[in-house]
Amino acid sequence: MSPLGWLSEFGRRLQMLFRHKQFDREMDEEMRLHLELRERELREKERHDKGVAAEKAYTEARKNFGNVLVMREASHEAWGWNWLEQFTQDLRYAFRMLRKSPGFTAVAVLTLALGIGANTAIFSVVDAVLLRPLPYPHANRLAIIWSSLGNEHRAPASGYTFEQIRERSHLFEQVGGIWVTNASIPGINEPQPEPVKLAQVTDGFLPLFCVKPVLGRFFTPQDAATGNSIAIIISNGLWRRKFGSDPNIVGKSLHIGNAAITILGVLPEDFHLITSDDASIASTPDVYTLPDARFTRPGGPEFLRLVGRIRPGTNFAQAQSEADGIAEQLRTTIKSYNEQNFQLHIVPLQEDDTRNVRSTLAILFGGAGFVLLIACANVANLLLARAGNRERETIVRAALGATRGRIIRQLLTESVLLGFFGGLAAIAVGWAALRGLLALRPESLLRLGVIHLDPRAFAFTFVVALLTGILFGFAPALGASRIDLAAGLKSAGRNLSPAGQRSKFALILGEVTLSFALLTGTGLLVRTFISVLHVDPGFQPANVLSFTTLGGDYNFLHQLQQNLSALPGVESVSLVSHLPLDASVGNWYDYYWPEGTPPDKQSTVMADDRSVLPGFFKTVGATMIEGRDFTDTDDAAHQHVAIVDDVLAQRTWPGQDPLGKKLHVSDSPKGWYQFQDAWVVVVGVVRHVQFHSLTVMVRPQVYFPYQLAPRPVSFVLRSSAPLPGLMAPIRQEVAKLNKSVAIARFIPLSDLVVQARSQARFVTYLSGTLAALALFLSCIGIYGVTSYLVMSRTAEIGIRMALGAFPADVQKLVLFRGMAPVAAGCLIGIAMSLPLTPLLSALLFGVRPIDVPTFVAAAALLSVVGFFASYIPARRAMRVDPMIALRYE
């Protein structure tokens, strides 16, 4: 039949469904009319012939017609809604059954709510972070373009590289670059500057992420800064905060010295940039401007993060092979590209954004899945126990003619209904769980999407609820429907069949196995977190306050250092261009090499470079290994010097004393963005400081005196006085020296350490919660099964006691029955965890995936829990009075 025909047929069937009362009425009327007309005809005919009683015509008409009820049934069946009628019947019956045993229903629904709710919460996170597309136009065609320079494969691009890609690529319809720094801007009529995140973007960048500005327009290439006129686009937040949502802001100018800054446009309120955390791009820069045109010459600094959108109908693999061609052309034509073995890597933006959280979320989702399976096993156990009690009911139904399929369908309806209620309650559990989860502030996830319960999470919850309903209901329904009618009717047994016993044993075994896997995983993560808590970051964060200044030259900074040192309680003051463990500012790093390095070896050792004032190492508590700290005379007029960390020293001069050695630097030393080749002499070696992560050594560091490498900086103060009390005096000192300098942020270094731990803490808490849930549910499961065992074997126990068994023997018997699946589950759990725990490797620190103490602890914990869960029923069994037990039978 044509699809259209099928559709209209379905439409007619639907009509029948919604108006079936009317259909019935009409059919009755139609048939009644038929019978009456036939009866009259018969009567007339008979009268014509002989004249016969009315009753005969009546019966004759009905005889000819057939059974009215059967015809009605047949018509009903024709419309094809029989299954629905049966289903509503089953549903009503299931409702009644659940209401009749509220205790069972409550336990089952709660168990399911915990199991499904955990999944709802984690699904919401997975959906927001991994599944939903990024909130940008044609987000599925956006890619980030990383450069490979020597050993660094996620490097930014130079302005020249950007121009080359934009010119040579045909598959990218648009490419843009961005770089974010700290800056400050004045108001229209106020001198007090405000600290802002300043993004330098190429003219193609903003249209990649935003359809159009709410006011004004985006950049065009003609807007590039010329002399003293600078065009900017501002964020919605800055527009509201600083310009009072002025609708006529476009075209207005701000003045800094001689420079005129003109506002071109205002971005939408929900505009934010989602990029990988190592791209160092703030999510909501306040001000956007075009980069200095000088940066496009070859050999310029690599600072631009590139994002491109491929043309419709092309794919990332094609774009990659085109990029490979461009990279090769650049390597053959430009010497420095060849020396650094320049490559381009096209990575879909969302994939790149989520690369650090994908495995974590997958593992947590898997853990939540385990909890759900355990919950299912528990409910299946409950149903099995109930099936024993309901055996007589099923037998009667079967005796009255219910087919096996019909009985299974009815029992499944009941379990699916149970699953549905579990799903309803799971929404509440999921909501609470999600709130708890977000209270942990998992920054690495919050950056990536808005996490909340939405219709997709609801849909997920109910699909899961439905599937679990079938999953936990199927085996018990199959078992219950397998009936020996003759034997069953004679005595609906109270005792569980051996098959039932076996499946209960198997379910507990499964629960224990899954719990064991969750416990070992959590144990490893807890040990990781403990290691992270105790890791030595290379500095001592306690009692150190930092704040970021915007503006001011060396003289100002030097004077401020002196003035702040005089504040009461302050022990030492210095500054640095990049705070340890601060991911909010862009990182500076480059290749460094010693004298006599051939060009092809120059791009091998990379280091972060840091500008500091004298006293930095003392202030943050880093350890000077040898040599000296910088002094105020380490400036351009004297010998150019640097301090390296032990890692760089080891890599550059293995086995030699680095002091007095010469190191090549290709940036600094004559002011911001004055990139020149020069040699510096190493005057000191300091122990490595963990600047990027507590657990991973990303790059070694080299330190320069601020006077050689001026940069945006943050001050650090070590103080014996409480840190919050320092903020007001610091503001006063800054204002006293220079009113146009803004302070962007006060933050204690210990807060940065806490932030750096947030990922490990989040994962540990979450997996801990999941493992606790698993343990709790398993405990209930073991308790339930052992109790049921004691209850259903009361008579047997009574006989044993009557025959002279000691209560202790009985207790031992029950304990053994309870503990057997626990012991077996632990053994299988060990076998299962051996291949599973290595999946956690990426999340572990300071502990190996196969950690004997963790495995032993998990087994011990499960055994203790199992023991107590079976001990209580065992005690009850011990107190069985043989007389009562036998009489009960």
Place this chain on the structure above:
Amino acid sequence: MHRDEIPPGTLYLLILKTLARRGELHGYEIARTIQQISDDVLQVEEGSLYPALQRMLIKGWVKAQWGATPENRRARYYRLTPLGRKQLEAELSQFHRVVGAIARVIQTA
């Protein structure tokens, strides 16, 4: 008088043909027409007409509309749809094929 049960599967054909010939009819009229035209030989179990009509409604071969009988009683009148007409042709040709085949078998026997 002896009455023959209609062969299985031909009820649709009979209803379709009847409606094609007589236009709008209600259920009782259909049953009567089939009997009269066949000189009371073909006997429908009258009630089975109604499930059959329902199935034909679902298939879209007939349309039903409530109207009044000459004696002013409410009755549901059935009418052929274009789809029903097509179905009639299909059933007819199939019927002729089968009957022809059976006839040939009988003649050669």
